[in-house]
Amino acid sequence: MxxxxxxxxxxxxxxxxxxxxxxxxxxxxxxxxxxxxxxxxxxxxxxxxxxxxxxxxxxxxxxxxxxxxxxxxxxxxxxxxxxxxxxxxxxxxxxxxxxxxxxxxxxxxxxxxxxxxxxxPERWVPEIRRAVTQAQVPRALAALARGERLDFGRVWVTGDGIGSGRVSLRWPQVERIEIRTGTVAVRVAGRWHVWGSVASGIPNSFVVHALAEHLTGLPPKGGEPGAPQGHD
Known part of the structure; x- marks a missing residue:
């Protein structure tokens, strides 16, 4: 036994x-x-x-x-x-x-x-996202203020703008930014630039969005017509 x-x-x-x-x-x-x-x-x-x-x-x-x-x-x-x-x-x-x-x-x-x-998961997923954002954004903003560039996988952020690969967009140009599963979508002049992939995922994408809100004064994301479809 x-x-x-x-x-x-x-x-x-x-x-x-x-x-x-x-x-x-x-x-x-x-x-x-x-x-x-x-x-x-x-x-x-x-x-x-x-x-x-x-x-x-x-x-x-x-x-x-x-x-x-x-x-x-x-x-x-x-x-x-x-x-x-x-x-x-x-x-x-x-x-x-x-x-x-x-x-x-x-x-x-x-x-x-x-x-x-x-x-x-409707509790712990948002809690992780909120807590990581709260812990990492102040340090990220301080780094940007020193002139540093922050890399989030395929996306980079500076105090002047955001970009990926050869595409560089200045913050005053950005009309909207959406964070979706694996991607960051940025709208400039009515056109959406979508970076990242569902397979790899943009690391700490919600931190990218929080930085964008701070640096551009954009409102929180929300179901705008014409935005790329997906789930955060």
């Missing part, structure tokens, strides 16, 4: 490991916990085509003041809001394509968090 540790005891040990990892990374106070959906209880983890793994009982995402921890398949990834790189991408799942956050942890490793991997 094989003895197995009670599930509640496993949960306690995992919580202790999560708390220890968060403490080492100085993530601050825990704000919320999002667990794998109840429907995965008792289902053994398996690999999926298209990257990443399916959710399993015990997986948990803990949100802190300065970052998150993602316990996936018994391993704990630690992410800090002030240093992470986030990409919004479409990835393959058992139900077809779904949206996901691809984050860089403190060890430089990428972790894929599908919107359905943890419960309530």
């Amino acid at each position: 094989t003895w197995r540790m009670p599930q509640d005891r496993e949960g306690e040990l995992l919580l202790a490991r999560v708390s220890e990892a968060a403490g080492r990374a100085r993530l601050g106070r825990r704000r919320a916990t999002h667990r794998a959906p109840a429907t995965v209880t008792g289902i053994r983890r398996r690999r999926r085509r298209g990257g990443g793994r399916s959710a399993s009982a015990g997986d948990r995402l803990d949100c802190y003041e300065h970052g998150v921890t993602a316990a996936v398949d018994g391993r704990i990834h630690v992410v800090r809001f002030d240093t992470t790189v986030v990409r919004r991408r479409r990835v393959l799942s058992a139900r077809g394509f779904t949206r996901a956050c691809v984050l860089t942890d403190v060890d430089g490793e990428r972790i894929v968090l599908r919107d359905g991997h943890f419960a309530h």
